[in-house]
Amino acid sequence: MTRKERSSKLVDAMISIVTGRARQRREAEEHIPAGTKIFARKGCRMVGRSTGTFRPCALEGCTGLRVGVRWRNGPLTWPCIKGMEPYRGGYRIQ
Numbered sequence: 001m002t003r004k005e006r007s008s009k010l011v012d013a014m015i016s017i018v019t020g021r022a023r024q025r026r027e028a029e030e031h032i033p034a035g036t037k038i039f040a041r042k043g044c045r046m047v048g049r050s051t052g053t054f055r056p057c058a059l060e061g062c063t064g065l066r067v068g069v070r071w072r073n074g075p076l077t078w079p080c081i082k083g084m085e086p087y088r089g090g091y092r093i094q
């Protein structure tokens, strides 16, 4: 492979990551708008509301997004949407 081919492959890979992330963000914004109910793990009765803000998941190898969640007792956390499932009209952390 020539250097030019290699660099064009790299550009293609970068574009697909960026467009994948952009699409994922649009979908996330659509499915988890601000104010969506978020339930903590099974056995934990905490409930929070999504803030409507997202950031890329920093976990190595994870392509998901993290969503801001304000819990009823005050704290703000950023669970990864890849670890959430639909639950009672909102989402639950698995």
Ligand SMILES: [Zn+2]
Pocket (backbone or CB within 6 Å): 057, 058, 059, 062, 063, 064, 065, 080, 081, 082
């Ligand atoms: Zn993740």
